[in-house]
Amino acid sequence: MAKDKKGKSESKKAKLAEKKQKQEKKADKKAKVKASKMDGSDVEDVDLDAVLEEYKKQQENSSKITETVVEEPPRARSAATFLANPSNSNQLLLFGGEYFNGSLATFFNDLMIYYIDRDEWRCVTSPNAPLPRSGHAWTRGGNQSNAVYLFGGEFSSPKQGTFYHYNDFWKLDPTTREWTRLEPKGKTPPARSGHRMTYFKNYIILFGGFQDTANQTKYLADLWIYDTTTFVWHNPALPPAQLKPDARSSFTLLPHDQGAVLYGGYSRVKTTAPTNKQQQSGRGHQGGGGGGGGGQRNVLRPLIHTDCFFLRITPPPAEAAPGTLPTVRWERRKKPANAPNPVRAGATMAFHRGRGILFGGVHDVQESEEGIESEFFNGLFAWNVERNRFFPLALRKSRAGGGAVKEEEEEKKAVREMPVSMEFPHQRFNALLAVQDDVLYIYGGTFEKGDREFTFDDLYAVDLGKLDGCKEVFSRPVEDWIVSDDEDEDDEDEDEYEDEEDEEGDIEMEDEPKEQLFTESKRKKKQAADEVSNADSASTAPSTAPSEEEEETESATTVDDGLPHPRPFESRRDFFQRTSNEWQEILMTSLRWKGIQPETLTIKEIKSKAFELSEEKWWDCREEITLLEEEQEAAGIGEVVSLADRGEAGHGAGGGGPRRR
Numbered sequence: 001m002a003k004d005k006k007g008k009s010e011s012k013k014a015k016l017a018e019k020k021q022k023q024e025k026k027a028d029k030k031a032k033v034k035a036s037k038m039d040g041s042d043v044e045d046v047d048l049d050a051v052l053e054e055y056k057k058q059q060e061n062s063s064k065i066t067e068t069v070v071e072e073p074p075r076a077r078s079a080a081t082f083l084a085n086p087s088n089s090n091q092l093l094l095f096g097g098e099y100f101n102g103s104l105a106t107f108f109n110d111l112m113i114y115y116i117d118r119d120e121w122r123c124v125t126s127p128n129a130p131l132p133r134s135g136h137a138w139t140r141g142g143n144q145s146n147a148v149y150l151f152g153g154e155f156s157s158p159k160q161g162t163f164y165h166y167n168d169f170w171k172l173d174p175t176t177r178e179w180t181r182l183e184p185k186g187k188t189p190p191a192r193s194g195h196r197m198t199y200f201k202n203y204i205i206l207f208g209g210f211q212d213t214a215n216q217t218k219y220l221a222d223l224w225i226y227d228t229t230t231f232v233w234h235n236p237a238l239p240p241a242q243l244k245p246d247a248r249s250s251f252t253l254l255p256h257d258q259g260a261v262l263y264g265g266y267s268r269v270k271t272t273a274p275t276n277k278q279q280q281s282g283r284g285h286q287g288g289g290g291g292g293g294g295g296q297r298n299v300l301r302p303l304i305h306t307d308c309f310f311l312r313i314t315p316p317p318a319e320a321a322p323g324t325l326p327t328v329r330w331e332r333r334k335k336p337a338n339a340p341n342p343v344r345a346g347a348t349m350a351f352h353r354g355r356g357i358l359f360g361g362v363h364d365v366q367e368s369e370e371g372i373e374s375e376f377f378n379g380l381f382a383w384n385v386e387r388n389r390f391f392p393l394a395l396r397k398s399r400a401g402g403g404a405v406k407e408e409e410e411e412k413k414a415v416r417e418m419p420v421s422m423e424f425p426h427q428r429f430n431a432l433l434a435v436q437d438d439v440l441y442i443y444g445g446t447f448e449k450g451d452r453e454f455t456f457d458d459l460y461a462v463d464l465g466k467l468d469g470c471k472e473v474f475s476r477p478v479e480d481w482i483v484s485d486d487e488d489e490d491d492e493d494e495d496e497y498e499d500e501e502d503e504e505g506d507i508e509m510e511d512e513p514k515e516q517l518f519t520e521s522k523r524k525k526k527q528a529a530d531e532v533s534n535a536d537s538a539s540t541a542p543s544t545a546p547s548e549e550e551e552e553t554e555s556a557t558t559v560d561d562g563l564p565h566p567r568p569f570e571s572r573r574d575f576f577q578r579t580s581n582e583w584q585e586i587l588m589t590s591l592r593w594k595g596i597q598p599e600t601l602t603i604k605e606i607k608s609k610a611f612e613l614s615e616e617k618w619w620d621c622r623e624e625i626t627l628l629e630e631e632q633e634a635a636g637i638g639e640v641v642s643l644a645d646r647g648e649a650g651h652g653a654g655g656g657g658p659r660r661r
Contacts, residue, residue: 048157048164052131065126065177067113073121073474074112075099076457079134082432082443087146087174089437090117096153098134099455103482104158107132111177114459116436119415119473129179130170131155135193137206141171142199142228148172149204149226154193154212163212165191169226188233189224194249198260198351200313202228203326205260210249210267216300219247219267225313225328236328244330245309250430252349254356254385259313259328261385263336263356266345268300302364304343308333308388337389340381346429349383350440352464353619356383357440358390362429362448376427376447380440380462382623391623395422396630398468418461420469425460438465441473452481465572467626566618568629576614583610 080097111124136153195209204226251265316324344361431445458475564579
């Protein structure tokens with residue numbers, strides 16, 4: 001993720017010659033007038049307010065909301081938001097984002113809708129929609145489950161010389177496609193990017209993110225809760241002694257039936273590093289003291305967070321006065337067992353039936369003083385939130401014939417044949433994920449090679465129940481990277497900056513130009529320029545590896561919970577048919593505990609609710625059962641039936657009991 005640093009061992013003469021050559025090149029560039037220069041010269045005093053006002057005027061020219069079928073999928077983009085439409089199980093929503101080609105940044109504010117059953121993209125235009133942005137966050141809306149809420153984000157001039165953060169708050173009706181800007185009373189969250197949002201009952205939860213200033217990137221650790229019934233933001237006052245998450249961005253925030261769960265994230269932390277003289281002498285490479293009289297300098301280094309917190313939210317009692325705030329408390333959890341290794345940034349996660357589905361990521365490895373190598377991933381994991389354990393997910397070919405169990409529901413006939421691969425999409429980080437009808441959709445993401453940053457232009461689908469392949473919805477060639485004049489000048493500034501002595505006590509980004517360029521794409525370059533790897537920085541945080549005792553405890557508690565357990569090769573419907581009576585008994589006992597008489601429900605309602613309980617259990621055990629299936633398939637077993645079932649079948653057929661073998 002980084003440009004190679006110039007070798008510290010070069011002779012002074014060679015260094016001066018190289019500098020002179022670069023200066024001549026720079027002067028030559030300034031003297032030439034390039035006919036091919038792209039539009040939109042980007043002086044540093046660009047008035048972004050005026051630019052955004054012009055966007056707004058153009059938008060208002062549309063007198064009504066229109067939805068148009070488009071021939072091609074949306075333009076490639078990163079740092080957008082992607083969500084399953086909560087009001088229609090056949091639609092995916094995509095909004096905003098940014099595309100950077102190495103020269104210019106383009107921001108979007110189009111609402112794109114993918115109709116899954118039709119394999120069709122549509123573009124929605126509206127006279128009142130959020131302005132172009134990236135790095136924003138959105139979530140479905142609590143008890144207003146059909147609403148979607150959006151907050152914040154960032155915008156910059158085309159060449160990223162000037163920068164803007166949003167603090168606006170929006171609600172989208174995904175049925176009518178109508179946007180409404182919300183103006184809550186009282187305090188509201190400050191502007192930010194890289195934050196995350198989720199929902200709990202009638203509340204919207206917002207945490208973290210970052211703000212960029214001319215001097216630094218400030219990571220945030222503030223918690224905000226929006227009440228969708230009183231239309232008010234609350235910033236809960238937490239006890240100073242209470243453990244709570246450190247400031248961070250790009251983390252996972254998942255809904256929970258008692259609040260929310262937070263995992264991971266990224267930030268920069270203040271630390272010390274040896275001066276350049278120490279580095280040249282080979283001392284203090286790991287940031288240690290080292291002798292020789294060299295000093296230390298203060299730097300900001302990347303930290304990939306691997307901790308986990310539970311946000312417990314207790315709503316006010318029903319008899320409480322209107323506007324009474326819920327009780328909020330952060331509770332630190334043990335680090336998830338079997339987490340992806342090595343630690344990685346940009347590994348995004350989507351919520352699915354009490355689990356987080358994680359894909360991709362990047363890990364920076366410092367090979368030598370000359371540069372940083374990065375390893376990218378395309379692994380898929382399921383994080384079982386209740387058990388606090390990760391399970392790797394692998395694709396496998398469909399089982400046909402023999403003992404394979406088929407779902408009773410027939411699959412919908414596809415509009416067109418889509419290529420299916422037994423491999424996950426190319427390695428990437430910051431991919432956009434959404435789950436609709438038990439199918440995971442993976443959109444876009446970023447990959448870096450040398451100095452170049454590529455934004456993927458593709459969409460894939462993986463059935464989380466079957467895991468029988470990765471379907472390519474569309475995939476277009478990645479556009480080439482443009483090396484801009486500004487980027488070359490940045491390189492020169494870096495070289496000059498490296499030769500200067502750092503003043504003690506100053507906080508600075510290592511090996512970065514003093515002029516800060518702030519958009520998401522440039523920020524990734526800044527993160528990559530650190531001389532210390534994420535592996536080193538991660539060592540400052542507690543280890544992610546659980547102890548053997550923790551492993552044994554968690555494994556023991558994951559199997560025997562007193563509930564019916566699915567068998568290998570057993571579909572959701574087959575599991576319920578086998579255990580229907582038990583689930584109905586469990587349901588009725590639960591209802592009585594809640595003071596509800598089961599007799600008030602119809603038989604159909606009881607069976608329906610019992611099926612939901614069994615389905616929840618089926619998904620909860622999915623990864624463990626999948627591992628058993630793979631082991632048994634390797635042993636030539638294609639179906640598992642209990643002796644009791646075999647006996648019943650034998651008696652029913654007049655066979656006189658189970659057959660011995």
